[in-house]
Amino acid sequence: MMEHDIFRALADPTRRAIFEKLANGGMNASALRQGMDISQPAMSQHLAVLRAARLVREQKEGRFVNYEVDPDGLALIAQWLAKYRAYWPARIDALKLLLKDMDQ
Amino acid sequence: MMEHDIFRALADPTRRAIFEKLANGGMNASALRQGMDISQPAMSQHLAVLRAARLVREQKEGRFVNYEVDPDGLALIAQWLAKYRAYWPARIDALKLLLKDMDQ
DNA sequence: GCCACACATAAGCACACACTTATGCGTTTC
DNA sequence: GAAACGCATAAGTGTGTGCTTATGTGTGGC
Numbered sequence: 566m567m568e569h570d571i572f573r574a575l576a577d578p579t580r581r582a583i584f585e586k587l588a589n590g591g592m593n594a595s596a597l598r599q600g601m602d603i604s605q606p607a608m609s610q611h612l613a614v615l616r617a618a619r620l621v622r623e624q625k626e627g628r629f630v631n632y633e634v635d636p637d638g639l640a641l642i643a644q645w646l647a648k649y650r651a652y653w654p655a656r657i658d659a660l661k662l663l664l665k666d667m668d669q
Numbered sequence: 670m671m672e673h674d675i676f677r678a679l680a681d682p683t684r685r686a687i688f689e690k691l692a693n694g695g696m697n698a699s700a701l702r703q704g705m706d707i708s709q710p711a712m713s714q715h716l717a718v719l720r721a722a723r724l725v726r727e728q729k730e731g732r733f734v735n736y737e738v739d740p741d742g743l744a745l746i747a748q749w750l751a752k753y754r755a756y757w758p759a760r761i762d763a764l765k766l767l768l769k770d771m772d773q
Numbered sequence: 774g775c776c777a778c779a780c781a782t783a784a785g786c787a788c789a790c791a792c793t794t795a796t797g798c799g800t801t802t803c
Numbered sequence: 804g805a806a807a808c809g810c811a812t813a814a815g816t817g818t819g820t821g822c823t824t825a826t827g828t829g830t831g832g833c
Contacts, residue, residue, distance in 0.1 A: 569682055576680035577791075578673055588753050594810065607792060609811055628800040628809050634756045643757070646746055649692050652738045653747070681821080698780065711822060713781055732779050732830040 567619070568645050571638055574618035579603065580611050584620055584634070591624075591633030671723070672749050675742055678722035683707065684715050688724055688738070695728075695737030 574580055583597060598608050612632060615621040620638035624631045678684055687701060702712050716736060719725040724742035728735045 566682070568685070569680075572676060572679040572685070575676040576673075578670070579791085581672075581676070585752075588756065595808095604793070605810075606794085606812080610791075613811080630810065634753065636756045639750065639753055639756055642746070642750055646743065646750065648689075649738065649743055652692065652740045652743055677820095683821085699778095708823070709780075710782080710824085713779095714821075717781080734780065 567641060570614075570618040571620065571641055571645075574614050574620055577611070577614075579607075580615055583608075583611055584615060587621060587632055587634050591631050593626075593629045593631050595629075597632065671745055674718075674722040675724065675745055675749075678718050678724055681715070681718075683711075684719055687712075687715055688719060691725060691736055691738050695735050697730075697733045697735050699733075701736065 575584070579601075582601070586592075586597060586601075594605070594608050594612060597612075598605065601608075603611075612621060612623075616623060616635075618638055619635050619641065621632050622635040624633065679688070683705075686705070690696075690701060690705075698709070698712050698716060701716075702709065705712075707715075716725060716727075720727060722742055723739050723745065725736050726739040728737065
C-alpha cells in the first residue's frame with residue numbers, strides 16, 4: 566500500500582526532519598547529516614524509506630547522490646486528505662485550503 | 670509534538686481503517702468492531718491513540734461512547750502539507766488542490 | 774441490589790523498527 | 804592502480820508498539 570509507506574515514513578521524527586531539510590533545497594546524503602547527529606548508515610536507511618514512500622527522489626551525480634523532495638508523495642497525502650474534505654473545519658480561518666473539482 | 674502523534678497514529682493500517690469508517694458516520698466502539706476482526710481492548714487502544722492525535726473525538730452517551738472524526742487533526746495535516754506547497758505538483762491535473770493566503 | 778453491558782486499563786508477549794558496527798560497491802583523484 | 808571518498812547493504816541489538824488475556828469502572832435494565 567502506497568499511503569501506508571508514506572504515513573509510516575513520516576511517523577519517524579528524524580525522517581520528518583530530513584524531509585523538511587530537503588524542502589529547503591536538495592542536497593546529498595553527507596550534507597544532510599550536518600548538524601543532525603546521525604550516522605551515515607542511519608541516514609542512508611532513512612533516505613531509503615523516504616524514497617520508497619516517494620517523498621524523496623534521488624539524482625545520481627558521480628559518486629554523490631543528490632536528494633530532493635518528490636512531489637508525488639505530497640500529492641498522495643493531499644489525495645488522502647481530500648477524501649475527508651467533508652470534515653475540513655470551515656471555522657479555522659487560518660487554514661484557507663480549497664479544493665476544486667476533486668471528485669475522483 | 671502534535672504532528673508526531675498524528676503521523677504515528679496514521680502509520681497503522683488498522684487505525685486508518687477505523688478512521689475511514691468513522692468518516693462515513695460516527696458510531697460507538699462496538700459498532701466499529703463489526704467486520705473488523707479486532708478485539709474489544711485493541712479497538713479501545715486504537716481509539717485512544719486516534720483521540721490523542723485529535724483525529725477522532727468522543728461523545729459520551731450513557732454507557733455508550735460515540736466516536737466521530739475530529740476536524741482538528743485533519744487541519745493539522747493540512748497545515749503540515751501546506752508548508753511544502755512549493756513542491757505540490759502542478760502537472761498532476763487530477764489533484765486540483767489550491768491554497769490561498771496561507772502565509773502563516 | 775444485582776446482573777448485563779460498553780468501554781477502559783493493566784500486564785505480558787511477539788514482532789517491527791531504528792540504531793549500531795562492519796563491509797561492499799562505484800567513482801574520483803593522484 | 805591504489806587510495807580516498809560517498810553511499811548502500813548486512814547483521815546484530817535494544818526499544819517501541821500492537822496484540823493478547825484478565826480485570827476494573829461506570830451505566831442501564833430488571
